Amino acid sequence: MVNNSSVQSAGSQAPALPLKAEVEGLNFYYGSKQALKNINLLVYEKKVTALIGPSGCGKTTLLRCFNRMHDLYPGNRYEGCITLTSDQSNLLKADPIEVRMRIGMVFQKPNPFPKSIYENIAYGLRVRGISKRSVLDEVVERSLRGAAIWDEVKDRLNEAGTALSGGQQQRLCIARALATNPEMILFDEPTSALDPIATLSIEDLIGDLKDQVTILIVTHNMQQASRVSDYTAFMYLGEMVEYDRTEKIFNNPAQQQTADYVSGRFG
Ligand SMILES: Nc1ncnc2c1ncn2[C@@H]1O[C@H](COP(=O)(O)OP(=O)(O)OP(=O)(O)O)[C@@H](O)[C@H]1O
Numbered sequence: 001m002v003n004n005s006s007v008q009s010a011g012s013q014a015p016a017l018p019l020k021a022e023v024e025g026l027n028f029y030y031g032s033k034q035a036l037k038n039i040n041l042l043v044y045e046k047k048v049t050a051l052i053g054p055s056g057c058g059k060t061t062l063l064r065c066f067n068r069m070h071d072l073y074p075g076n077r078y079e080g081c082i083t084l085t086s087d088q089s090n091l092l093k094a095d096p097i098e099v100r101m102r103i104g105m106v107f108q109k110p111n112p113f114p115k116s117i118y119e120n121i122a123y124g125l126r127v128r129g130i131s132k133r134s135v136l137d138e139v140v141e142r143s144l145r146g147a148a149i150w151d152e153v154k155d156r157l158n159e160a161g162t163a164l165s166g167g168q169q170q171r172l173c174i175a176r177a178l179a180t181n182p183e184m185i186l187f188d189e190p191t192s193a194l195d196p197i198a199t200l201s202i203e204d205l206i207g208d209l210k211d212q213v214t215i216l217i218v219t220h221n222m223q224q225a226s227r228v229s230d231y232t233a234f235m236y237l238g239e240m241v242e243y244d245r246t247e248k249i250f251n252n253p254a255q256q257q258t259a260d261y262v263s264g265r266f267g
Pocket residue numbers: 030033035053054055056057058059060061062220
C-alpha cells in the first residue's frame with residue numbers, strides 16, 4: 001500500500017539545509033490520465049537527489065515537470081507548484097524558455113546536435129544572441145572543462161560531436177547543459193546507454209558537478225542511486241512513498257514498500 005501522507009522533507013534527522021526548490025501539491029495529467037498525484041518534495045541545494053521506483057511510477061514525468069518538457073505536447077496539464085527558492089518563481093507558471101535556461105537536462109541516450117563539438121556548446125548561446133567569439137570561446141572551454149572532457153577534445157573542437165564515443169557524447173551533452181550556467185541539471189537515466197567504464201566516469205562527474213549545481217537524477221540502477229545521490233525519493237503509482245537521506249532509504253527505510261523495492265523484492 002502506498003503511504004498517502006504527504007512526504008516533504010528528507011526525514012526528521014535531516015539538517016536544515018539550503019533549499020533549491022520545493023514541489024507542492026503537484027498533480028500531472030497526460031490528457032485524462034493522472035500520472036503524478038499530490039507530489040511534495042524538497043530539493044536541497046547542491047545535492048544530488050535520486051528518483052527511484054518501478055517502471056511507470058512517474059519518475060521521468062516528475063523530472064520533466066522541472067523544465068516544462070511536457071509543454072511540448074498538447075493535452076498535458078500541471079496542477080500545484082514547483083517553487084525555485086532563489087527568486088520564489090513557480091516553474092510551472094514561468095516562461096518555459098527561461099525555465100529551460102535555468103534548468104538543464106541530460107537524456108538517456110546521448111543526443112549531440114549534428115554539429116561540431118564547439119558548436120554543440122556555442123549554438124545555444126548564439127540562438128540567444130551571443131555571438132562575440134571571445135565570449136563563446138570562454139564558455140565552450142569552461143563548459144567542456146566542467147564536464148571533464150576538455151583535455152580529450154581541445155584539439156578537435158571542429159570535429160563532429162557525433163564522432164565521439166558514447167561516454168564522450170554524454171559528457172558533451174552535460175557540457176552543453178552547463179553552458180547556460182543552470183541552477184539545476186536533470187539527468188534522466190544518463191548512463192543507461194553506456195558501458196560500465198563510461199558509466200563510472202559519468203557518476204564521478206555528477207559527484208564533481210554538485211559543487212556548482214543542484215542535481216536531480218532518475219535511475220533504475222539501485223547501486224547507482226546509492227553511489228551518486230545524497231537524497232532519494234521512492235515513488236510508486238504516481239505517488240511519493242518515501243523521501244530521505246539515501247543512506248536511510250537503502251539501509252533503514254520507514255516504509256515496508258521501500259524496503260521491498262530497494263532489496264529487489266519487486267519492480
Ligand atoms: N505521453 C504519455 N501519454 C500518456 N501516458 C503516459 C505518457 N508518458 C508516460 N505515461 C504514463 O505515465 C505513467 C508514468 O510514466 P513515467 O514514464 O513517468 O514512469 P517512469 O517511472 O519514469 O517509468 P520508466 O522507469 O519505465 O521510465 C505511466 O503509467 C506511463 O504509462
